[in-house]
Amino acid sequence: MSVNFDRVPCTVVTGFLGAGKTTLIRNLIEKLDGKRLAIIVNEFGDVGIDGEVLKGCGIESCPEDNIIELANGCICCTVADDFVPAIDQILSLEPRVDHILIETSGLALPKPLVQAFQWPAVKARVTVDAVIAVVDGVALAEGRVADDHHALEAQRSQDDSIDHDDPIEEVFEDQIACADMIVLTKTDLLDQASLAAAKGRIQAHLPRAVKIVPAANGAVDPSVLIGLGLAVEDDIENRKTHHDDELDHDHDDFDSFVIDLATVTDPEALAARISATAEAENVLRIKGFIDVANKPMRLQVQAVGSRVNHYFDRAWAQGETRQSRLVVIGEKGIDRAAIEKMLAA
Ligand SMILES: Nc1nc2c(ncn2[C@@H]2O[C@H](COP(=O)(O)OP(=O)(O)OP(=O)(O)O)[C@@H](O)[C@H]2O)c(=O)[nH]1
Numbered sequence: 001m002s003v004n005f006d007r008v009p010c011t012v013v014t015g016f017l018g019a020g021k022t023t024l025i026r027n028l029i030e031k032l033d034g035k036r037l038a039i040i041v042n043e044f045g046d047v048g049i050d051g052e053v054l055k056g057c058g059i060e061s062c063p064e065d066n067i068i069e070l071a072n073g074c075i076c077c078t079v080a081d082d083f084v085p086a087i088d089q090i091l092s093l094e095p096r097v098d099h100i101l102i103e104t105s106g107l108a109l110p111k112p113l114v115q116a117f118q119w120p121a122v123k124a125r126v127t128v129d130a131v132i133a134v135v136d137g138v139a140l141a142e143g144r145v146a147d148d149h150h151a152l153e154a155q156r157s158q159d160d161s162i163d164h165d166d167p168i169e170e171v172f173e174d175q176i177a178c179a180d181m182i183v184l185t186k187t188d189l190l191d192q193a194s195l196a197a198a199k200g201r202i203q204a205h206l207p208r209a210v211k212i213v214p215a216a217n218g219a220v221d222p223s224v225l226i227g228l229g230l231a232v233e234d235d236i237e238n239r240k241t242h243h244d245d246e247l248d249h250d251h252d253d254f255d256s257f258v259i260d261l262a263t264v265t266d267p268e269a270l271a272a273r274i275s276a277t278a279e280a281e282n283v284l285r286i287k288g289f290i291d292v293a294n295k296p297m298r299l300q301v302q303a304v305g306s307r308v309n310h311y312f313d314r315a316w317a318q319g320e321t322r323q324s325r326l327v328v329i330g331e332k333g334i335d336r337a338a339i340e341k342m343l344a345a
Pocket residue numbers: 015016017018019020021022023024050105106134185186187188189215216217218285287302303304309
């Protein structure tokens with residue numbers, strides 16, 4: 001029997017909350033059908049929604065056992081405890097996987113994660129093929145992430161400390177700073193002028209020449225993103241981020257909780273409530289599954305800011321508890337009681 005000692009390539013998909021990481025990965029899984037894939041899905045909230053969405057793909061080359069969920073925290077903070085065992089588990093899979101995809105949480109900093117690939121036990125077996133940063137075209141076009149003003153000011157003052165203390169922008173900029181490729185999502189919702197504005201905002205924040213790939217609903221040719229062979233673990237120290245000097249960082253700037261709701265009778269009314277709540281209470285992200293009365297199907301809800309998508313994604317399984325449960329993420333200090341009240345109204 002011949003044993004293949006080649007290192008398994010791993011693509012790290014980063015990007016701010018709701019930018020479209022899961023949508024992109026889902027699309028990649030479908031297009032890479034034939035390649036044996038394993039996926040690590042990391043989420044900030046306590047309840048794994050993205051893993052559940054990806055498991056629903058039903059693609060033979062990426063069975064459910066190959067999808068490992070690391071919920072309840074950020075992969076960048078739990079590298080030793082969670083990430084290394086997950087890699088061990090993946091590398092012991094039979095048949096051997098051809099490629100690993102990691103979806104980081106929307107608040108994770110990619111640099112500490114990539115640095116973990118320098119550990120001898122990992123480096124001998126896995127290499128970072130590329131870091132892909134997924135950016136929300138609509139949010140960028142509307143100027144909701146990455147304020148040009150700061151970038152311009154930093155350039156003008158020739159100050160290479162780009163610290164400006166907005167937690168959302170810092171996370172966003174750190175993700176961009178580590179990227180080998182940018183996927184600009186939601187282009188189906190952008191006209192030419194908005195697309196140009198979104199691209200301009202990214203370009204203002206790119207520390208080096210990195211390609212921007214536009215995508216609608218995650219549709220990108222996988223050969224553009226996979227198989228780049230960049231061994232990013234060898235270059236990651238050169239990528240300057242806001243958190244370089246921190247031995248350890250926490251996510252104190254953000255808050256997440258789970259809200260259980262009663263069975264819903266009117267999905268449209270719920271979507272309107274979610275949108276109004278996100279707007280009024282400054283919520284960044286709401287996602288989850290809802291039990292709709294008299295429907296055999298489960299309702300999936302995805303809100304990014306006040307933009308809400310909802311659709312029936314699959315039938316409730318036999319014996320599965322039908323429940324309505326939403327994960328809410330926002331900046332520290334969001335008013336849980338007010339949010340619960342508005343959502344339940
Ligand atoms: N119209 C449109 N919607 C998109 C596109 N990409 C993602 N979405 C929607 O945006 C919402 C968030 O997408 P996800 O793929 O879950 O985003 P994510 O980055 O994985 O989110 P987190 O893991 O919570 O950070 C969902 O409702 C998606 O359907 C796109 O290209 N076009």
